[in-house]
Amino acid sequence: xxxxxxxxxxKSKASRQDQRGKLISLACVTLIMLVVxxxxxxxxxxxxxxxxxxxxxxxxxxTKQVWNPSAKPQALxxxxxMIVGSFSVTVLSALLAAPFAIATAIFMVDIAGKRxxxxxxxxxxxxxxxxxxxxxxxxxxxxVPFTRTVFGGTGFGILSGTFVLxxxxxxxxxxxxxxxxxxxxxxxxxxxxxxxxxxxxxIYKVIIRASIPGLLTAIIFGMARAFxxxxxxxxxxxxxxxxxxxxxxxxxxxxxxxxxxxxxTVLGTLPNNALWSLALxxxxxxxxxxxxxxxxxxxxAF
Amino acid sequence: MLETKRKExxxxxxxxxxxxxxxxxxxxxxxxxxxxxxxxxxxxxxYSITALIGASGSGKSTYLRSLNRMNDxxxxxxxEIMYRGLDVNADEVDIYQMRRRIGMxxxxxxxxxxxxxxxxxxxxxxxxxxxxxxxxxxxxxSLKQAALWxxxxxxxxxxxxxxxxxxxxxLCIARSLAMSPDILLMDExxxxxxxxxxxxxxxxxxxxxxxxxxxxxxxxMEQASRLSDYTAFMHMGKIVEFDTTENIFTNPAVKxxxxxxxxNFG
Amino acid sequence: xxxxxxxxxxxxxxxxxxxxxxxxxxxxxGFILITGLPHVTWSFLTSPASAFNAGGGIGDQLFNxxxxxxxxxxxxxxxxxxxxxxxxxxxxxNRVTEAIRITIEVLSSLPSVxxxxxxxxxxxxxxxxxxxxxxxxxxxxxFNLPLLTRNIENSLNGVSNLQREAGLSLGLSRWKTVTKxxxxxxxxxxxxxxxxxxxxxxxxxxxxxxxxxxxxxxxNYANWNPFSGDSPLNIFRPAETLAVHIWxxxxxxxxxxxxxxxxxxSAVLIIAVxxxxxxxxxxxxxxYRRITASK
Numbered sequence: 017x018x019x020x021x022x023x024x025x026x027k028s029k030a031s032r033q034d035q036r037g038k039l040i041s042l043a044c045v046t047l048i049m050l051v052v053x054x055x056x057x058x059x060x061x062x063x064x065x066x067x068x069x070x071x072x073x074x075x076x077x078x079t080k081q082v083w084n085p086s087a088k089p090q091a092l093x094x095x096x097x098m099i100v101g102s103f104s105v106t107v108l109s110a111l112l113a114a115p116f117a118i119a120t121a122i123f124m125v126d127i128a129g130k131r132x133x134x135x136x137x138x139x140x141x142x143x144x145x146x147x148x149x150x151x152x153x154x155x156x157x158x159x160v161p162f163t164r165t166v167f168g169g170t171g172f173g174i175l176s177g178t179f180v181l182x183x184x185x186x187x188x189x190x191x192x193x194x195x196x197x198x199x200x201x202x203x204x205x206x207x208x209x210x211x212x213x214x215x216x217x218x219i220y221k222v223i224i225r226a227s228i229p230g231l232l233t234a235i236i237f238g239m240a241r242a243f244x245x246x247x248x249x250x251x252x253x254x255x256x257x258x259x260x261x262x263x264x265x266x267x268x269x270x271x272x273x274x275x276x277x278x279x280x281t282v283l284g285t286l287p288n289n290a291l292w293s294l295a296l297x298x299x300x301x302x303x304x305x306x307x308x309x310x311x312x313x314x315x316x317a318f
Numbered sequence: 319m320l321e322t323k324r325k326e327x328x329x330x331x332x333x334x335x336x337x338x339x340x341x342x343x344x345x346x347x348x349x350x351x352x353x354x355x356x357x358x359x360x361x362x363x364x365y366s367i368t369a370l371i372g373a374s375g376s377g378k379s380t381y382l383r384s385l386n387r388m389n390d391x392x393x394x395x396x397x398e399i400m401y402r403g404l405d406v407n408a409d410e411v412d413i414y415q416m417r418r419r420i421g422m423x424x425x426x427x428x429x430x431x432x433x434x435x436x437x438x439x440x441x442x443x444x445x446x447x448x449x450x451x452x453x454x455x456x457x458x459x460s461l462k463q464a465a466l467w468x469x470x471x472x473x474x475x476x477x478x479x480x481x482x483x484x485x486x487x488x489l490c491i492a493r494s495l496a497m498s499p500d501i502l503l504m505d506e507x508x509x510x511x512x513x514x515x516x517x518x519x520x521x522x523x524x525x526x527x528x529x530x531x532x533x534x535x536x537x538x539m540e541q542a543s544r545l546s547d548y549t550a551f552m553h554m555g556k557i558v559e560f561d562t563t564e565n566i567f568t569n570p571a572v573k574x575x576x577x578x579x580x581x582n583f584g
Numbered sequence: 585x586x587x588x589x590x591x592x593x594x595x596x597x598x599x600x601x602x603x604x605x606x607x608x609x610x611x612x613x614g615f616i617l618i619t620g621l622p623h624v625t626w627s628f629l630t631s632p633a634s635a636f637n638a639g640g641g642i643g644d645q646l647f648n649x650x651x652x653x654x655x656x657x658x659x660x661x662x663x664x665x666x667x668x669x670x671x672x673x674x675x676x677x678n679r680v681t682e683a684i685r686i687t688i689e690v691l692s693s694l695p696s697v698x699x700x701x702x703x704x705x706x707x708x709x710x711x712x713x714x715x716x717x718x719x720x721x722x723x724x725x726x727f728n729l730p731l732l733t734r735n736i737e738n739s740l741n742g743v744s745n746l747q748r749e750a751g752l753s754l755g756l757s758r759w760k761t762v763t764k765x766x767x768x769x770x771x772x773x774x775x776x777x778x779x780x781x782x783x784x785x786x787x788x789x790x791x792x793x794x795x796x797x798x799x800x801x802x803x804n805y806a807n808w809n810p811f812s813g814d815s816p817l818n819i820f821r822p823a824e825t826l827a828v829h830i831w832x833x834x835x836x837x838x839x840x841x842x843x844x845x846x847x848x849x850s851a852v853l854i855i856a857v858x859x860x861x862x863x864x865x866x867x868x869x870x871x872y873r874r875i876t877a878s879k
Contacts, residue, residue: 033760115601139609141861147786150853274697424750
């Protein structure tokens, strides 16, 4: 009897294993936390250096139109052209993609039979996975000449960027919206049809209404992807850091200036710090998009 | 007769010379604010089968699961669960050692997604038994005890998930037996089984009580009366009556018990 | 207008929009495969790139892409597995866990160029690793961690609680129950997730431009000593991947056949993504059948 008692009160191998396992897995989570915090910290401190070390004006950064951080004697860091460029391509491509994504998602969930979905689903998934440089390459060889011929100008510019991003975000928005349409309970549809509503009335008044939070989340997710996309946009936008006056002349985005510029500036100098300020704007915007989807997710059901 | 039926509660206690394998004293279980088990005091004599019966939600599974602390993290437990002179919930008790001695078989068969052989050998190896021939011996003897050996001895390498429900449940019993426990807790082990498998399972349990103390939660009163030596009837989180199975089913002391076993409610 | 007319018109509009989408998809895939595939030959896949002349291949870039992918998964899988286990098995439902989840989500929503710039700052500059495979692999790891962690967490959550109870009731530690019972049972989902993430990592370029670099030094495929300069296995050499190559020759390329090379390389990338997608499905199903022993 006593031997058993002894055994029962002795700390077992299993209990040591458990402590070690919990520690190991906690360490992994902590590592990820550390990565995120150091990204936030480093980009923030680098990005703020423009204003605190180099004493540039924050107001000018957001309102002035001339971007020439290496100008002598007075450097000019007006990021407005890039901010406008980034927001233009993001909003335009989202506006363009939304109706197509809505139609495709509705088609997949409520109109096409099982077979239609079986064909479209993998294709959409494949498109989500196509690397952005491939989109950029197609943009350069197909979209830019197309824009030049149809809309005039050099072909490089916000319009081409919009087209490329439209194709890039379309599958993302579609597949996310498909998920939220699927989450609308089947009895909503049955109840509506049973009341004598047509299919479109059911879709428009019941299904879309019920899935609006999901739709918004999907669109914002698409916008976040468009806003942060670097290479595909950089390849077709023309990379001129001037405030765009129309959609077909060369412009730039935050990401395009970053990718072209970071290798050509010296770390710690104003031209380099100014680029980090652009990265900081990019980072903050991605946090804003994140907050927005979180906010909508809390309110909406599907 | 009428006199005794006015009792609200009747709990059998055992004389001091009867060896008790496990006992609870004033056990309370709470799920958040819900007081799911109240003042449960029971003794489980060694080498016997005790059935816990009662309607759904009476607290019988809750009670059973707290006996080897499967409710840790889900429910809060107060009171004593005495095993070998130790409170199972005491800090000094190593929960893993304790669970090896107080095994559990669940409502739905839950074999690991491994071969039949590995289902039994894997926990043994984790326990520190490395000797292959010793493991082979335990696998064979526990499968025999669970009356499964003859059906599976030729393909021990087959995935356990390919077995029928009844076979899977007997494999789970074999897996628990392989740890050579003192006590076997069973939470409606036959509820997912067909009548033939249930019959086999009951025969198995009948043989097992020679060596183990078995506490079984069951929905079926027939099963309780066929199988167990003692029966506890629970109602709304309280133990109403505990006695020999014969007494519970033929001459219960409490009106509520009589109503339940005669099928008037539940 | 009556409801039936509206219904007809709306349906027609939906069909039109879907038709356009399908047209775009077909044109897109068709364009890449038709212009690219004829260029994909054995010598294209194996010979080194050429900076100024026509006829260069993508051999080194292809190797770099796979090597980088391998290293990235090698680093990110164990970390994601640990983090996924923590979130699915140990984390309590409280504010700290909520904060952890939000942080991981933030990482997944960061633009890859920002992650790349951070990698550049920390590893290339601060740790003086220079443009190197290891810097690239770590940057890709950052980018891969949140997705893989979420995937593993979801796969683990998909495993029935009965399995955990089985392990715990036998006196196994929670850690052993998770690593030896729950993780194997979750394997189909985990493997699918890994392969899908591999597809993303394989095509990623923005995070690599300033970490793994944009140059492909001459490699000696006979030299397998990982510490030697021209060894393909050396993790401290710069390595241009296939995706970065496409970007580079299109933005600053001076080779005459840049667009053919890009088309060929794009076709290879697309096929790789396709293979990863199909492979993920197939491998997931295969492992699932192996585990459940169903035919």
